[in-house]
Amino acid sequence: MSDLAARLRALPAFPDVMPELDLATLPMDPTELFLTWLEEAIASGTRQPHAMTFQTLLPGGAPVGRTLILKDLDETGFQISTRNTSAKAHQLAEDPRAAMTFFWRESGRQVQVTGVVTALGEDVSQRDWLARPTSDGTPNPDWQVYAVQPERIEFMQARADRNHVYVSYRREDGSWHHAQGR
Numbered sequence: 001m002s003d004l005a006a007r008l009r010a011l012p013a014f015p016d017v018m019p020e021l022d023l024a025t026l027p028m029d030p031t032e033l034f035l036t037w038l039e040e041a042i043a044s045g046t047r048q049p050h051a052m053t054f055q056t057l058l059p060g061g062a063p064v065g066r067t068l069i070l071k072d073l074d075e076t077g078f079q080i081s082t083r084n085t086s087a088k089a090h091q092l093a094e095d096p097r098a099a100m101t102f103f104w105r106e107s108g109r110q111v112q113v114t115g116v117v118t119a120l121g122e123d124v125s126q127r128d129w130l131a132r133p134t135s136d137g138t139p140n141p142d143w144q145v146y147a148v149q150p151e152r153i154e155f156m157q158a159r160a161d162r163n164h165v166y167v168s169y170r171r172e173d174g175s176w177h178h179a180q181g182r
């Protein structure tokens, strides 16, 4: 084992005390559970609890990811915003499939959201642009809000004994079904 490998192995992993995922009280709609976990991450004071890895597909199908901020969650889906001239915007125009991975290390929680992205209207995009802390009130035609309409959402609650608990939701014919496991 290299020195780096040994040092990486010795790093602290999950916290000793983590919340439990109560399988008896899972909501029918996974966005409810997502919002509960997001609110708890916000309340914990962790920095950028709304940051996640956002994956798109390169021409040819290879995945590529980068960090983005969740802007909102409503009936349109999980919203992000970016420039419509960016690499990810071009990738989404070619193939609208995307995945988001949230990780809240203080609680040992991970959420994967997979779905298809739609570009929202100019009004939503400009409202988001103008609400940015650095806004000077000038609209930006390059700014675009996208929404991921989820088809699959997987929740993972880590456990100190490594028997992590998974719950997977899938949308079929317009309604959500969930099962413990992956």
Ligand SMILES: Cc1cc2nc3c(=O)[nH]c(=O)nc-3n(C[C@H](O)[C@H](O)[C@H](O)COP(=O)(O)O)c2cc1C
Pocket: 048, 051, 066, 067, 068, 069, 070, 080, 081, 082, 083, 086, 087, 088, 089
């Ligand atoms: C914490 C964090 C948050 C970020 N949030 C955004 C964001 O909301 N929108 C965005 O366009 N880029 C954001 N970025 C920059 C992106 O990760 C990325 O570098 C940029 O959008 C260009 O990506 P692309 O070339 O794959 O299109 C963020 C980066 C970090 C580290």
